[in-house]
Amino acid sequence: MFCDLQGSTALSQQLDPEELREVIRSYQEVCAGAVSRFDGHIAKYLGDGLLVYFGYPQAHEDDPQRAVRAGLAIVEDIDGLNTRLREEKALELAVRIGVHTGLVVAGEMGGGDTVETLAIVGETPNISARLQEAAEPNSVVISDVTRDLIQGFFLCEALGSHDLKGISQPMALFRVVSESGAQTRFEVAAAFQLTPLVGREQEVGLLLDRWEQVTEGLGQVVFLSGEAGIGKSRLVQTLNERLAGEPHILRQLRCSPYHQNSALHPVIEFLERWLQFRREDSPGERLSKLERAMEGYDFLSSEAVPILADLLSVPLDGRYPTLDLSPERQKQKTVELLLAMLLETAREQPVLFVTEDLHWADPSALDFLGLLVDQAPTCQLLAMFTFRPEFSPPWGSRAHQTQITLNRLPRRLATDMVGRLASGKAIPEEVLAQVAAKSDGVPLFVEELTRMVLESGLLTEVEGAYQLTGPLPPLAIPSTLQDSLTARLDRLAATREVAQMGSVLGREFSYELIQAVSTLDEPTLGSHLDQLVKAEFLYQRCLPPEAAYTFKHALIQDAAYESLLRSRRQQYHQQVARVLEEQFAETVETQPELLGHHYTEAGLTEQAVPYWQRAGDRSVARSAHIEGIGHFEKGLEVLNTLPDTPERASHEIMLQRALGASLFATKGYAAPEVEPPYARARALCEQIGDTRQIFPVLFGLWAFHHVRMELQTARELAEQLLALAEGENDPALFLQGHRTLADVLYRLGEFVPALSHVEQGIALYDREQHRGQALLYGQDPGQGLLVYAGLVLWMLGYPDQSLRRAEEAVTLAEGLSHPFSLGHALSVGSTVYEFRKEWDVVQERAERLFALASEQGFEDLSRNGSRRQRLALAIQGPSREEGIAKLHQDFDSQRGPGWLRNGLHLALLYGTVGQADEGLRLLAGAPAYIDKTGERFYEAELYRIKGELLLIQGENELDAESCFSQALDVARSQKAKSWELRTATSLARLWQKQGKKTDARSLLAENYGWFTEGFDTADLKDAKALLQELA
Template sequence: RIISAIASEGVVPDKVVERIFLKTEGSPLFIEEMTKGLLESGLLTLRDGRYVDSGAFSSFTIPDTIYGPLRSRLDQLGKAKKTAQIGSVIGREFPFRLLLRASGLTPARLSHDLERLTRSGLVLQTGTPPESVYSFKHALIQEAAYQALLKTTRRELHLAIASALQEEEGGSGKVAPEILAQHFASGGDPRSAIRFWRLAARLAFERSALTEAERHLECALETIGELDECPETRRLKLEVITQLGSALRSTRGYAAVEIESLYLEARALCQQIGETPERFNVEWALMQIYLVQGKLNKVNDAAIWLFSYAAEHDDRSVRMDACLANGMAKLHQGNIADACTYLKQSVALYRPENDVPRVPTHGQDPGVFAQGFYHWTLWFLGYPDKARAEIKRTVARAREISHTFSLVSALTFAVRVHHCLRDSTAVKTLTEELVGLSHANGYTYYEAGALIHQGWALAMEDEAVRGLAQMCEALAVLEKNGTVLGLRGFLIQLAEGYMRLGMKEEALRALDKAEREGGSHCWDAEVYRVRGEVHARGTLSERQRAEEQFSAGLEIARRQGARSLELRTATCFARALQQWGREGEADRLLGPCLAEFNEGWECADLIEAAAITNELRQMSGG
């Protein structure tokens, strides 16, 4: 109301109101003075009854009408003013023990100054010395005390406080490294600041707190800009960029434009530096980025480079990641058999007793990642029971190592496997945990994928309207982030949801988009199968179209070696033929496909295929 009364000619933007409130902590006097100063600054422009940010609002400084009285009160403190200023450098709160070390005062002198500060009402006290902690009554008081210091004095105090914190810590690790980094950065010691920003990021990675790690590494990268350009600085920048990229890939999604730009900068740094181990990590990251963007030609080139690099270097972990990269590339190119070969090699190279989550490449336990892809591929090859049993063990392994991102990855693959098994109940259970974990840790890409699978499960269990709405919303998130790879599979799920409601035209549009937009080729056969199902439910004139779609789907599945997709397509085709009175053709089509399977008899696809086969043979008297 105060802001509205002063800015009576127009409406002040919500973000401006929020900043004023945060800065003034709701103090009516400070709100009034800050609003007046802001309007007088010209940073807000009045247009059509609304104030518009001119673009320089972030540079607005607190007006002297607020600082002036506060500075006067500080000036009246005598020698205690300096103590207040040292406290302002520490922060809004400052403990007695740290202030004693940083100020160089005797305990008696410091106690006298602090007593005067508390009596003035500018500072509040909790506890008794030497365990007491003091805090400025208002953030603007701290800021006024801080701004009154000469810049050289501020830098000296920041360094003195950093030194005091380290001495007080004594190697105990109690002081957050980001606090030390901030003091070193403000004190003009960028190298120490970078070292502690990176330490803070490493600790955040260990907790899978990737958003926090991202903030620390962005600070480190900005601080690197203060260093002289030299080979050592370029190498340091390369290391920080690759770490930052690892965090960003998980929080913003692999396809985000800024992430590709970051790694292209890293590649350029590698070329400037020459032979460096970071080159493998950079190329691995670019391979994943191009994969999610659906740029499969670039993916193949990157995977080949990684394999060549691994062949020249005697490093088991490098070979493991190179095999994994090539397996991922082959799977999404639709070469299922070769994908399985590479992924099996990657899993065989895993050493759970030695391997730890790899921050520079995929940011997770390498065994969990490789096993997830391998077990998913087993389903495509026609081993549904093995896929289900093995992915269960992978999830258990991820829980054992207590690494959040590895667990998110394992759950993602478990959801994919159970979706392939058409087990909607298991998908709902798994996605509930996966959505919660992803949301809590800022893994937008994984959360969106989980929500689509969850929407599919809802649609399969007679909650199609709710499930479709959820899928559409999550798909929009992925498309906004530039994701292409998963779109084909997700759009097929959306089409199946539309079919549950009999919305044929919407289903066909989703399938046309799946074919047009690109994505993983491992789902190519499914585009034709579902389109065949849509036409099979249509008029007599649509039957020919349905047959063409089913036949194309079968051809693709057989060429790719995807036996599970071949069986699913053959089952749908056989059901249609049966309904059209062509039972003999249906039996000749489905029987050989079903005979190829030696397991999975409790899975939905095989149960349906076996039931249709039995019906057909009973009808023929076989």
């Protein structure tokens, strides 16, 4: 960049030397400040001129943009300086700036005492000096070379071709008007040699109408649908062009077919561009860039940087505390943070938010975008989504949404487009007819066929019009886009290999990566890439080695890819995979699915499988389970091509286990889809004798059958787990064996053996030694054993010991930094307080559970907490009828563990409001449910409550007594002393009413006299009070 102060001679005549020095110094300080902001280097002060380098000695990927921005900043800052100079000295300054880009030789020059260490040699600085001479005062003029590199980021006015002093060839010059607002490589690519927009005036008008509503504060959503090549991206770019004169911000996401199972990939890719991450940045530099960006969002919490750092795989390096969040809650907070940042920006100024190729979006990105769609009307936001017709957005219709479907162009408009592509030069009618017919109105095909014809030699230009060089051969114009693109590539034979290699790398690729993969030397590679750019197969951003390339359209990438022979395609994929492994460690760490893809397409299945496993594990660690399922299933698909060996079986076991766990998280523990992966993994473990992996596999099957209330099967699996633990003699496995078996036995009503297993497990548990068990099995086994000890001890008639164990479980869980374990302890432990009828404590625990589960994203525990709150309020509160109605809704929607318990509470509540009939109807199916599932831990209470409801009806004392007797039989067979006491109290009260006081006192005294603790609990107080009445 060359910057010159206009009219300095006149200034020297107007001011004395001291004043002139002061003015020149102020001018130089303004220039230096602007240059410094954009990391330029002032090489020389030449009187009132400055020679500035961008890209040397410090290079950036966007140095041409930095130079132009610095020039515009100088013009703007000089205007600010003039405000002071007009007041103080009654004068104004004007500058002229020229910017040119080119190759130079850089290094030390000179001799003796005049050595320049950062000198450059070449015509580039001379041309920039000549450019500023052609500039108007207070303007920036650039060469066509620079304009090509910054195109799309700035609005430029063509100044025509100029002869510059000392330059042999005329040069096209451009005046930089302003920045365009473009911020992404896609925006720039779409603005480079754009396809003419034809026949879309109505759609453009509709988009401008929606934008007007946005500027008035009513956000809008536009769904733009159309087949590939129909012009969706071109329409989006046209809207952005139309908005160039209005203040707005463009935010653009691009979804990728290679990353459909990479959680939030388009968001991550955008953030890395927005933060200007470079491969050579250290983790500390990346964290600092993130911190600086977050300074502009002062409304955000202190968690913002750690949350985004985790999303971007940037280590915190001890500068922030680690977030103690479950993966589910961390994912939720990440989405909430991203949404808050975007909405805040859109409240300050209008935002055009574009998501390209939504049909390739990953599930987590769709979740984020769904929230954005819902909240768009609250701010100045136009959210546009482009996608192909086979995709339907998974969000409901809203008043602020608009659907636009792009149709093919009619023949008249297709021929008009051909004419524009030919720069208005006439084309023979028979050629027009074939292009229009074979393109079938698809704009991209129209463009590619036209370019193919213009490059083919079929036409020659005569007096401003094209004429056929001979008869038009029948097959001269291909019938498919693939054929057309292949023909064009064939005419660029030397560059075809580079295009094909680029197509293997993806829709976008860096010079750094293709250079690492290619066997060509740098000059040859650079030349081939330049030819592909000039032929408009590729768009280019920046200069090598910082250059990035984008295929003009996904169909062009597909065409180049499909032109590869299978053997060569596999060879390229293998080269890419190995280069990534050897030279791009960060990509291997953050995008293992990319390695999985390349090794899969290379036919190297054994190398691919571990990467699909790692990709799935990485997704699951971020609670992106749907994406994880995609990776695990891809790994299994690839694995099926390998021969049946123990090594293959071992890999499949790990993938099936991981798949089953993710299906638990997404479909629910009782979903039928969960069983097949675990069953297959079990069969494989038994086939190869893998005793270590079979334990977690059986645990997964146990959880599946346990939640489905298939308790006999769950019992068999728990017994197998315990037997495996004995075979391995592993205390950690013993813990899980005892815990799972105790859980099942409790539900089966076998309380004495259940207590034996929880006590054995508690004796083995060591908090520090077994801390990692929570990560392997979902919760800490210590709190699980303690809380079930609480339940079993209450059943067996030890209320005080029961309470102590339940409280110990909560205390232990509070110190584990494992939220789900605490949630489990609060949930199951509150059942002890239900048994004790301490409903105020149940309510307090339920509120705490609900808050924790909501914060952490534990949906099942959140629903559990909500149900328990409603139950406690209904039992205690004055609005019992309203509470009953809500509880009945819960009951109708619930199946599985807790269904019978909740039904009994609800039935009893119906009795308290005089609706015993409704309560009995509710319980009519309970005996069959018990027989089917084997869930008998509430069986005695079922018959007792049924008896109480019959008594409320008033005419069924005999049937009620029969129910109480049945309840006593069940309780006694189970050694369930607490149920036995509660039932004995109900029966004694009935006998009292019937005048059988002696029998009543004898029955109740025997049961009450057995107890040695818990005398302050509701059941024992009721029994004592009734005994006193019967005395």
